[in-house]
Amino acid sequence: MTSRSRPAIRRPATVFLAVAMIGATALTACSTPEKSGSSGEAKDVPGVTRTSVKIGTHTPLTGPASAGYAPISKAAAAYFAYLNAKGGVNGRKIDYVVKDDGYNPATTSTVVRELVQQDQVFAIVNGLGTPTHAAVVDYLNQQKVPDLFVASGASLWNQPEKSPQTFGFNLDYVREGKILAHYLQEKNPDATFCVLRQDDDFGKDLTTGITQVLGKVTAEQKYAVSNESLTAQIGALQQAGCTVNLLGTVTPFTALALGTAAKMGYRAQWAASSSGGDYPSLVGYLGEDVGPKLLEGLVAANYLPFDADDDWVKLFRQINTEYNADAPFTGNTIYGMSMAYTFAEALGRAGQNPTREGIVEALQSGSVKSNGITPAAFSATNHDPFGGAGITVVSKGVQAYLDGQVFTTDAQAGPVEAYTGPAVALTGEGIPGK
Amino acid sequence: MDRFVFLLATGIADGVVFALFALSLVLIWRSTRIINFAAAAMAVTACYLALAVTDLTGSYWAGLIIAVLVGGTLGWAVERGVMRAARDPLSGVILAIGTVMVLQALTGILAGPQSRPAPVPFGDRPVIVGGVPTLSPYDLFVIAVAVTLTAGLHTLFARTSLGLQMRAAAFAPEMSRLLGVPVARMRTLGWILAAAVGALAVLLAVPGELGLDPHAGDPLFVSAFAVAVIGGLDSAEGAVIGGLLVGVLVSLVTGYLGAAVAPLGVLALLALVLLVRPAGLFAGVEARRV
Numbered sequence: 001m002t003s004r005s006r007p008a009i010r011r012p013a014t015v016f017l018a019v020a021m022i023g024a025t026a027l028t029a030c031s032t033p034e035k036s037g038s039s040g041e042a043k044d045v046p047g048v049t050r051t052s053v054k055i056g057t058h059t060p061l062t063g064p065a066s067a068g069y070a071p072i073s074k075a076a077a078a079y080f081a082y083l084n085a086k087g088g089v090n091g092r093k094i095d096y097v098v099k100d101d102g103y104n105p106a107t108t109s110t111v112v113r114e115l116v117q118q119d120q121v122f123a124i125v126n127g128l129g130t131p132t133h134a135a136v137v138d139y140l141n142q143q144k145v146p147d148l149f150v151a152s153g154a155s156l157w158n159q160p161e162k163s164p165q166t167f168g169f170n171l172d173y174v175r176e177g178k179i180l181a182h183y184l185q186e187k188n189p190d191a192t193f194c195v196l197r198q199d200d201d202f203g204k205d206l207t208t209g210i211t212q213v214l215g216k217v218t219a220e221q222k223y224a225v226s227n228e229s230l231t232a233q234i235g236a237l238q239q240a241g242c243t244v245n246l247l248g249t250v251t252p253f254t255a256l257a258l259g260t261a262a263k264m265g266y267r268a269q270w271a272a273s274s275s276g277g278d279y280p281s282l283v284g285y286l287g288e289d290v291g292p293k294l295l296e297g298l299v300a301a302n303y304l305p306f307d308a309d310d311d312w313v314k315l316f317r318q319i320n321t322e323y324n325a326d327a328p329f330t331g332n333t334i335y336g337m338s339m340a341y342t343f344a345e346a347l348g349r350a351g352q353n354p355t356r357e358g359i360v361e362a363l364q365s366g367s368v369k370s371n372g373i374t375p376a377a378f379s380a381t382n383h384d385p386f387g388g389a390g391i392t393v394v395s396k397g398v399q400a401y402l403d404g405q406v407f408t409t410d411a412q413a414g415p416v417e418a419y420t421g422p423a424v425a426l427t428g429e430g431i432p433g434k
Numbered sequence: 435m436d437r438f439v440f441l442l443a444t445g446i447a448d449g450v451v452f453a454l455f456a457l458s459l460v461l462i463w464r465s466t467r468i469i470n471f472a473a474a475a476m477a478v479t480a481c482y483l484a485l486a487v488t489d490l491t492g493s494y495w496a497g498l499i500i501a502v503l504v505g506g507t508l509g510w511a512v513e514r515g516v517m518r519a520a521r522d523p524l525s526g527v528i529l530a531i532g533t534v535m536v537l538q539a540l541t542g543i544l545a546g547p548q549s550r551p552a553p554v555p556f557g558d559r560p561v562i563v564g565g566v567p568t569l570s571p572y573d574l575f576v577i578a579v580a581v582t583l584t585a586g587l588h589t590l591f592a593r594t595s596l597g598l599q600m601r602a603a604a605f606a607p608e609m610s611r612l613l614g615v616p617v618a619r620m621r622t623l624g625w626i627l628a629a630a631v632g633a634l635a636v637l638l639a640v641p642g643e644l645g646l647d648p649h650a651g652d653p654l655f656v657s658a659f660a661v662a663v664i665g666g667l668d669s670a671e672g673a674v675i676g677g678l679l680v681g682v683l684v685s686l687v688t689g690y691l692g693a694a695v696a697p698l699g700v701l702a703l704l705a706l707v708l709l710v711r712p713a714g715l716f717a718g719v720e721a722r723r724v
Contacts, residue, residue, distance in 0.1 A: 062539070064649040066547040199694045224693040228643035228653055231444040232689040235567070239437060252549060252644045263559050264567050285645055287551035 045355050047122030053089070053347060053354065056097040056115035058108050058136075059128040059151075065103035068251055068281075069128055071327060072151065073098045075336025076126060078324035079316075079430075083340075085323075086431050089347045090354075096340075097121060103128075105135035112136040116145055123148050123359065126169065126339050130154045130201060141165045146359050148346065149339050149385075153275065154201055155411065158384040160364075167363055167383045169339055171303040173202055174411045176273050177209020177246070179389045180301050182416035183405060184244055184271055185214060191269070194219040194237050196230070196257055197248030206248040206273055212413060218242060223253065230260045238266040245269070249276040255285035258294045271299040274389070278331030279399035292397040300399070301389045303372050304338050306331070307400045311426035312338070312371055319430075341430060342370040342385070348432040373406055373423040384411075388419050436566045441689040442682060443560070443568040449681020450573070450580045451639040455651075455658035456665065456673035457583060458632035463667040464591070465604045465624020466513075468523060469659075471530035473632045474651030475537040476512060480505040480633035481646055482545055485552060494555040498637060505633025506626040513625035541648040549645035558641065576638050580674060583631060587670045600624055657684075660700050664707045666714025676715065679703070 047054040059073045060066040077096050084093040097119055099111035108127070115121045116139075123146035127133045130152040137156065140147040141163045149169035150157045153176065157168035184193070193214050197203030199222040211217060219240040221233040234257060237245055245268050247254055254276040261268065271277075277300025283291035305312035316337045320329050327333070347354055349362035362368065363378045370376035376385035388408030390401045409416040455473070462470045470476075483504045488497030516533055520526035556575050560567035569577075591597035602610040603620035611617050635658075636651050643650065661680050665672025680700055687699040707715060 062542060062547075064647075064652065066542070067549055067647050070547055199692070222693050224696070226653055226656075227684065227688070227693060227696060229444075229448055231447075232441055232685055233693070235437075235440050235444070236689065239440075256644055263570070265559065265562075285549055285551065 045122065045353075046120045048092070048354060051091065052093045052095050054095040054097060054119065054121050055123050055125045055343070056099065056112075056119060056121040057124060057126050057128070058099050058101040058111050058115075058132065059126075060103040061098070061100035063102035063104070065129070069103075069151075069332070071330065071332040072126070072128065072336040072339075074324060074327065075316075075320070075333040076340040078319055079337040079340035080344075081323040082319045083344055083431060086429070089344050089432065090352055092347075092354075094344070094347075096125075101132055103132055105132050108132040109135050109139070112139065116140070116143055122146070122354070122356065123343075125149055125343050126151050126336075128152070130156070133157075137163055137166055144356060146356050148359075148363075149342060151335075151339070153205070155205065158382065158411075160381055160383050163383075165360060167378065167385070169342070169385060171274060171301075171386045171389050172384055172411050173205035173248075173273065173275075174209040174212070175387070175409055176301050176389055177206040177248075178213050178409050178416050179209075179391075179407045180246060180271050180273065180299070181210040181213035182407060182409075183391045184246070184269070184299065188244060188269070191244040192240070192242050193217045193244050193246065194221070194240060194242035195246050195248060196221045196223070196233055196237060198222070198250065198253065199224050202250075202275070203248035206246075209411075210246050210248075213416065217246075223249075225250075225253070228256065230256050231264075233257075234260045234264060234266060237261075237268070238264060243268055244271065247272045247276055249273075251276050251278060251281045252285055255282050258282075258298075259286055259290075262290075262294050269297065269299065272301075274300065274302045274304075274331075277301065277392070279394055280328065280330040281332065284328070284330075295394050296397070298394045298399075300392050300394075302331075302392050302401070303374070303386045303389045304331075304334050305371060305373065305423065306334065306392060308398070312430070315426060315430045338371050341432070342368065342376070345370065345432040369424050371424050371426070373401070374408060374419055374421070375424050436564075437689065438686075439563075439566050439568070441685045443566075444689075445682030445685030446678060447569055447573040447576070447642070447681070448685060449678040450577050451635060451642070451654070451677075452657045452661045452681050453674045453677025454576070454580050454583070454635035454638065455632060455654050456661035456677050457580075457587065457670055458628045458635060459658060459662040460665070460667060460670055460673045461587070461628035461631060462624060463662070465600050465628070466517075466621050467604055468517070468520070468526045468530075469667075470625075470628065471527055471655075472512060472533040472537070473628070473658075474636070474655035475534040475541075475648075476508045476629050477505060477632040477636035478646070478648060478651045479537050479541055480508055480629075481552075481637050481640060481650070482541055484633070484637055485550070485646060488553060494553055497553075498555075498634070501633045501637045502630045506630040508633075509625040509627070509629025510622055512629070513622050517625070538648045545648070547647060549647040549650070551645045552637075552640040554641045572641070579634070579638065580677075583634075584670050584674050587627075591670070596623075657700070660704055663714060664704060666711075666717030669714070669716035672714055672716030 061070050080094040080096045101108040125148045128151040133150050147166040153170035153173040157166050195217050254272050346368045349367050350358040364380045366379050372386050373390050374388040377387050391405040392399050406419040407416050408419045480501050484497040484501035487500040516529050554572050556571040558570045558572040560570045599615045600620045603617040607617045640646050661676040665676030684696045687696045
């Protein structure tokens with residue numbers, strides 16, 4: 001082959017073009033670094049100036065996981081743009097630096113160190129994913145960087161003694177499993193209950209919650225995300241005579257499960273967690289034509305405002321139109337904006353001159369309520385916000401909460417109890433302290 | 435027994451798709467001695483255009499033809515524009531991976547990262563035989579396509595002078611050139627054929643999976659790569675038998691032992707085949723080596 005040397009002289013242009021394009025893609029994922037702390041703050045708090053607070057996050061913007069999660073950081077950025085347009089928090093605007101980690105823990109480690117050391121962010125907010133964030137949780141706690149509202153429901157984030165800087169945001173999966181199972185059992189005590197779940201900690205935690213309430217399930221099928229076929233698993237559920245199937249699945253696999261079951265003519269009641277039960281996202285996977293038909297009757301847990309006539313949802317829709325280029329409005333949009341609101345609320349509670357210690361203290365004081373259907377219950381010993389969830393059902397193509405079906409429980413063997421208190425109401429146009 | 439028949443049918447349906455995509459890898463190996471790591475990304479790009487055409491015209495078949503045409507064109511463009519710069523097998527691999535990154539980034543930028551559902555031309559409800567769901571009309575269509583393609587490729591390579599020239603150009607480029615075979619053109623032709631088959635394979639695979647997104651071909655590529663090696667990189671028949679073997683194995687292991695064990699099953703099969711027949715099940719005889 002070495003004898004063919006002539007053509008190679010002309011080729012580097014092509015290679016260069018390829019490299020340049022990859023470089024350009026990588027660059028767009030970062031924001032321009034900017035000097036912080038230069039405006040002469042009395043106490044030198046990283047990322048905080050008199051007019052701004054710089055925070056950062058890691059999230060997949062490229063790669064296979066980006067399809068499901070990239071809209072979250074965009075929604076959060078849209079809320080911050082809205083907040084900044086209304087004057088920010090105590091006169092400070094939020095500078096939200098989003099770094100792409102491609103859902104790869106090794107990359108997460110790199111970008112989070114960049115955020116902390118180069119960009120000098122005040123806090124990491126809503127770092128996304130269990131395996132990814134697990135790679136940086138010790139580092140952030142060693143560096144005493146507030147690690148707020150991790151986008152994952154793993155139990156890892158609620159360890160105040162080991163990780164005092166870390167706070168979760170999602171309802172933890174065990175609680176969610178218990179609440180879903182409790183509702184389904186009350187509604188249909190004679191059903192044959194089965195589980196289809198992802199073969200990882202997410203699926204395992206959810207199933208722990210489910211079996212906590214139901215005892216043993218008739219069949220438990222698992223899938224690996226690397227194999228995009230659920231035919232064998234759904235066939236097993238069908239053969240076992242399952243009438244109610246609880247899904248420990250992420251959104252694309254919920255869609256695949258329902259689609260596969262429909263093809264096989266298998267009818268059953270399906271129930272998904274909040275991580276895999278968002279109606280608009282599921283319709284995106286299944287298509288506008290068959291989606292609504294397959295999803296009719298789907299039960300799902302949720303803990304954030306959701307109904308179309310909810311004040312929060314109306315506000316978020318408006319923000320989505322004005323600041324997010326009218327992107328598709330899904331559960332991800334609500335999630336991202338709710339999380340961003342919660343950060344703004346915590347920052348406001350940290351006082352006129354926020355410090356890293358101050359915001360952790362503010363959260364631990366329990367004064368931050370977030371906007372869930374049950375108020376957040378952060379404390380010095382509990383770093384998980386939400387203690388409960390409500391049940392949503394898809395009816396005639398509309399997913400909405402069922403009246404009176406909101407429950408609270410713990411992440412251990414405690415009972416599931418009805419919650420009768422109100423959801424957190426919208427005040428001051430969704431601007432904390434207004 | 436019911437369960438076994440069901441899992442067998444499921445495995446065959448999956449395996450045929452593996453086989454089709456493995457065919458694409460075999461074709462490029464046969465004509466250029468390169469493993470095309472960009473095969474999946476190229477096929478997915480072609481599928482995006484195919485789906486756009488299906489959306490515009492409302493015809494599945496127009497989309498299918500576009501997939502094949504665009505796939506072939508991409509094969510030509512990548513071979514002429516990128517792979518020609520390869521000096522040795524390793525730089526070929528690196529160039530292919532670079533192509534993957536560019537194509538995935540471009541489709542991601544233009545079409546967005548989210549999955550979109552793909553249409554099927556026939557019913558995809560399995561026919562129930564004796565109370566057991568088996569293959570669907572769509573699965574049968576995919577099988578028919580795979581059988582026709584294998585037969586066609588076999589005829590091309592074994593019976594036509596063009597096929598002989600392509601094989602010769604890959605095996606002994608210097609010698610073939612001396613004998614008057616247009617080696618460069620044969621390579622390009624190999625790439626066009628392979629990329630067209632790859633695009634067709636992904637278009638047929640997508641409805642059974644999560645939908646079309648920039649990464650839709652990745653899991654298929656991994657399975658098909660194992661299939662191609664098991665079958666012997668040189669053999670179209672090997673790709674088909676290997677595909678069915680892997681498809682059925684994955685289905686049975688998933689059904690009886692669990693989804694997490696399935697990749698281990700494939701790995702075990704791969705190790706066994708490489709131990710017993712290092713060149714793959716259907717590889718040509720050693721004596722052919724020049």
